[in-house]
Amino acid sequence: MPIHDQGYRHYTGERTLHGRGWWVIARAGMLDRLRERRFLGLLLFAWSLFVVRAVQLYIGETIARAAFFAPSERTFQLFLDQQRLFVFFITIYAGAGLIASDRQSHALQIYLSKPITRNDYIAGKLLTLAIFLLAVTWLPAMLLLLLQVLFSGSLEFVAGHPRLVPAITLASALQVALAAVLMVTLSSLSRSRRFAAMLYAGLVIFAAAIARLLQASTGSPAWVLLSPESTLLVVNDAMFGDLSDSTVPVAVAMVALTAVLIACIAILERRVRAVDVVA
Amino acid sequence: MNAQPAVSLDRVTVRYGRHEALRDVSVEFPSGAIGLLGPNGAGKSTLIKALLGLLPPASGRMRVLGHDVSESPLAVRARVGYMPESDAHIPGMTAVSFVAYCGELAGLPRASAMQRAHEVLFYVGLGEARYRNIETYSTGMKQRIKLAQALVHDPDLLFLDEPTNGMDPKGRDEMLALVRDIATTKAISLILSSHLLPDVEYACSHVVVLHKGAVATQGPITALKGSAGRVFELRVKGDEARFADALQAEGLECHADGGGLMRVFVPEDRRPQLLFQVAARHGVQVRHLRPSVPSLEDVFARALGEEP
Numbered sequence: 001m002p003i004h005d006q007g008y009r010h011y012t013g014e015r016t017l018h019g020r021g022w023w024v025i026a027r028a029g030m031l032d033r034l035r036e037r038r039f040l041g042l043l044l045f046a047w048s049l050f051v052v053r054a055v056q057l058y059i060g061e062t063i064a065r066a067a068f069f070a071p072s073e074r075t076f077q078l079f080l081d082q083q084r085l086f087v088f089f090i091t092i093y094a095g096a097g098l099i100a101s102d103r104q105s106h107a108l109q110i111y112l113s114k115p116i117t118r119n120d121y122i123a124g125k126l127l128t129l130a131i132f133l134l135a136v137t138w139l140p141a142m143l144l145l146l147l148q149v150l151f152s153g154s155l156e157f158v159a160g161h162p163r164l165v166p167a168i169t170l171a172s173a174l175q176v177a178l179a180a181v182l183m184v185t186l187s188s189l190s191r192s193r194r195f196a197a198m199l200y201a202g203l204v205i206f207a208a209a210i211a212r213l214l215q216a217s218t219g220s221p222a223w224v225l226l227s228p229e230s231t232l233l234v235v236n237d238a239m240f241g242d243l244s245d246s247t248v249p250v251a252v253a254m255v256a257l258t259a260v261l262i263a264c265i266a267i268l269e270r271r272v273r274a275v276d277v278v279a
Numbered sequence: 280m281n282a283q284p285a286v287s288l289d290r291v292t293v294r295y296g297r298h299e300a301l302r303d304v305s306v307e308f309p310s311g312a313i314g315l316l317g318p319n320g321a322g323k324s325t326l327i328k329a330l331l332g333l334l335p336p337a338s339g340r341m342r343v344l345g346h347d348v349s350e351s352p353l354a355v356r357a358r359v360g361y362m363p364e365s366d367a368h369i370p371g372m373t374a375v376s377f378v379a380y381c382g383e384l385a386g387l388p389r390a391s392a393m394q395r396a397h398e399v400l401f402y403v404g405l406g407e408a409r410y411r412n413i414e415t416y417s418t419g420m421k422q423r424i425k426l427a428q429a430l431v432h433d434p435d436l437l438f439l440d441e442p443t444n445g446m447d448p449k450g451r452d453e454m455l456a457l458v459r460d461i462a463t464t465k466a467i468s469l470i471l472s473s474h475l476l477p478d479v480e481y482a483c484s485h486v487v488v489l490h491k492g493a494v495a496t497q498g499p500i501t502a503l504k505g506s507a508g509r510v511f512e513l514r515v516k517g518d519e520a521r522f523a524d525a526l527q528a529e530g531l532e533c534h535a536d537g538g539g540l541m542r543v544f545v546p547e548d549r550r551p552q553l554l555f556q557v558a559a560r561h562g563v564q565v566r567h568l569r570p571s572v573p574s575l576e577d578v579f580a581r582a583l584g585e586e587p
Contacts, residue, residue, distance in 0.1 A: 008402040008465060011395060011433035015386040018353045024383045032371060097370075106367040110428065113331050113361035114384040115353040273333075 021116030025124025030131060033094050042093060043136065046086035050140040053079055054147050061151040071148055073161050076141055077240040080171055081233075086136050087179055092200055095129040095183035097193030099272065104191040108272065118272050122184070129180040138172035167239040178232055178257065185264040188271035204229050221247030225256045232257060283345065285310045285436050285468045286330060291339030293322075293329050300325040302492040304339070308470060312462035314479030314500075315472040316579060317489035323472040324364055326489065327438045331361055344435055357386055360429030364440035364472075366421055368413045374400055375409040378427045385432035392431065399427045403457060419450035426457065430467075437461065437469040443478055451478075458482045480575040488582040495582035503578045510571040511551060513541045517563035525557050542571060 033039050053075070060069030102108055111121050145164065148157055158164065182203065187196040207227040214223040224230045224247050234253040237243065243250075286308035293301040301322045317323050328334045330343055332352030341348040343355045369377055375396050382392030400409040403423040408416070413424055422442060429437055442458060443451040459482045461467050473479050479486060480500065487497040496503065515522055519535055526533040531553070532544040545551055551568075558565050 008430070009398060010465075011387070011391070013391045014388055015357070015432075016388065018357065018386065021384055024380070028380055028383075101370045105370045106363070106365050107369045109333070109361075109363045109365075110367050110369065110381065111384065112333055113356060113359075113363070114381065115357040115386060116384055117353070 018115045019120075021114065021120035022123040022127065025111075025116075025121060026127035026131065029098065029125065029128030033128075033132070039093055042086075042089060043132070046083070046090065046136040047140060049079065049082050049086075050144065053144050057144065057148050058151050061148070071144075071157065073164055073167070073240050074242070076144065076164060076168055077171075077236070077242065079141055079144065080137060080168070080175070080236065083137050083140070084175070084229075087133055087175060088201075088204060090132050090136060091129065091179045091183045092197045094132050095180065096187055096197035096200065098125045098128060098184055099187040100190050100193045100196045103188070112273075118269070122268050122272055125184050125187075126180050129183060130176050133176040133179055134172060137175055138169060141168045141172065163239075163241070167241075171236045171239050174235060174257070175232060177261065178228055181261055181264045182228065185267050185271075188268055215247070224248055225253070228257065228260050231260075283310075284308055284342075285313075285344060286470065287342045288326075289340045291329065291341055292337045293325055293334055294337045295325075300492055301329065301336070304489075304492070304494055306487055306494045306497055308487065309485060310468045311485060312459070312468070312483040313470050314483035314486040315470050315489065316474070316476065316479055316486055316575075317495075318474060318583070320491075321489040322492040323474075323489055324440055325492075327361070327440055327470070327472060330438065331356060331359065357432075358435045360432065360434035360437045362425045362429040362437065362439045362442055364444060366418075367425060368421065370414065371412070373410050373412055374405055374416075374424055374427070377413055377424065378431050381428040382431040387432055395431050395433070396427075399430050400424075402430070403427045404453065418445040419447060419454075422446055422450070422454060426454070430461070434467065437467055438472070439469055440472045441474075442471065443473070443475065455481050476575045476579055486575070486578070488579060490583050496578065500575060500578070504575065509545055509547070511543050511545060511554065512567070512569050512571045513543060513554065513565060514539050514567035515541065515558065515563045516566055517558075518561070519563075522558065522561055522563045525561050526554070529553060529557055 056069045056075075057071055059066045060071060063069075102111070108121075112118065142165075145158065145168070149155055183196070183200050186199040186203070187193070189199070190196045204227075208230050211223045211225075211227040211230050214226065215221060224234060231248075231253045234248060235250060235257065238250040238253075284307040288304050288306050291301055291304045292299060304322075304326070315323050315326065325334060329336055330341055330348060332348050332355060335349065344358050346354045346358075348355055369380065372380065375393070378396035378400060379389075379393040382395050383389055387395060397406075397409065400406055403426050405420060405423050405427065408420060413421065416424065422444065426439070426442065429439075439458065443454050446454060455478055458469065458471060462469050462482065471479060471483055483500065485497075485499050486503065488495040516539075519539065519541070523533045523535050523541065526543055529549075530546065531549070533541060534543075535541045543554060545553070554568065555565060
């Protein structure tokens with residue numbers, strides 16, 4: 001009997017209904033990344049500032065002479081700002097190849113021939129990156145808040161700063177959403193993860209530099225809108241009640257970010273297809 | 280075969296921009312192994328992608344396994360397996376993790392998908408190489424892995440787009456044997472798209488020929504080829520033109536190539552001995568006579584408007 005007669009049997013087991021494809025994709029994407037030691041190292045390194053801030057909180061609570069270490073809303077705002085560096089590197093490392101590699105290996109037609117929608121696919125890819133980014137923004141920030149409660153032994157700080165939890169959550173969510181959507185969109189534009197990474201780095205670094213240059217030379221604050229990252233800072237500052245550095249109205253910045261996100265979704269909708277149609 | 284067709288198309292038109300890849304196609308694919316034939320650019324791959332719901336038709340309706348493709352594409356894709364023409368895999372995965380992943384995407388629970396992946400990889404002949412990264416596979420192995428991912432969720436219908444592309448003769452024979460086994464002993468219907476006529480003739484019982492986006496001909500291969508032995512090849516010595524005229528006068532269709540070779544169609548109600556009688560009457564010697572067995576190539580050429 002040939003070997004293939006021994007191998008195939010009809011499947012009579014359970015089949016789940018459609019709608020969980022996004023989670024299958026996200027889980028596979030995360031496990032794939034977590035198998036890489038370099039990426040694990042990067043993730044661990046991204047928590048180094050958390051350790052520093054945790055020590056700061058401990059000293060501020062336990063040593064009376066070090067009361068200047070006592071936390072404020074600004075502490076958490078600064079922490080999220082500083083994490084942007086790690087967000088940048090993790091976005092490039094884990095995000096550049098998310099769609100570009102699939103396009104290079106013609107995997108899209110495999111994905112989309114299964115009972116999943118394009119939205120499932122895009123959501124799965126976005127979630128893959130978003131979970132890693134939340135793990136270095138929202139999660140450590142909330143853990144810092146928890147440590148503050150534990151070190152102080154009361155909820156006084158949290159109760160005294162009622163907007164802190166929503167501010168951390170919203171600022172992290174916006175930062176993660178923008179980075180993930182931008183990166184996944186740029187990844188869909190190319191078949192090369194390196195090219196996608198360069199596009200993202202260029203967008204983040206050069207757009208911010210050009211925006212600052214134009215702001216300085218023309219004196220117009222509106223140039224900040226040229227850089228999604230700088231625009232995001234305006235919104236994040238406002239969430240923590242820090243309006244001093246705002247160069248454009250928060251509402252305008254929000255509209256600009258929403259426009260960027262909508263444009264990215266539209267591009268993704270067009271790029272993620274099993275069949276490349278050249279009309 | 281079931282009475283209900285596995286696939287039916289009703290006046291389907293698919294466009295790429297201004298170009299009509301499928302033009303007003305109406306056809307039914309019965310259950311079993313169906314060959315989808317046509318020259319390059321005939322619309323075979325477009326038809327398969329439209330049936331998977333990946334290309335929306337400009338007009339017309341398509342049904343696959345009783346489901347309307349435009350209304351329930353996910354229900355269609357849950358019951359269909361697709362082996363694409365081009366090299367396609369998910370980078371960075373071993374064969375078993377790739378096939379299991381495809382099983383999960385198709386709705387199988389994780390543990391079942393992994394178990395099925397092992398079984399299917401053995402079935403397609405990749406059992407020993409299942410822990411290797413797919414990117415290290417040869418072309419033939421990549422064709423097999425594409426078949427495995429299409430089979431992992433035990434579909435009722437398989438779309439195989441040029442499954443023997445790039446394979447060596449041995450690998451090609453093994454792939455065709457697998458395809459035939461799937462259709463016959465595993466009772467999975469399949470549509471085999473190919474421009475290789477021997478592949479289709481070996482694996483399929485029924486054929487649909489596409490040409491320039493339209494159905495050129497369709498039906499069971501045996502019926503399309505007609506009864507064997509009704510067409511005869513002759514070589515004669517003598518006045519060939521006069522002999523041909525005489526055969527025509529007897530009601531026998533006759534084509535001479537001018538080089539001494541003639542093809543004569545003898546209707547069912549006439550006997551082949553008539554050829555000798557006519558030859559004797561006109562002093563022509565029949566040097567060679569053999570029944571011409573019509574091949575799928577003849578059917579294909581006729582469908583495309585070419586003289587076999």
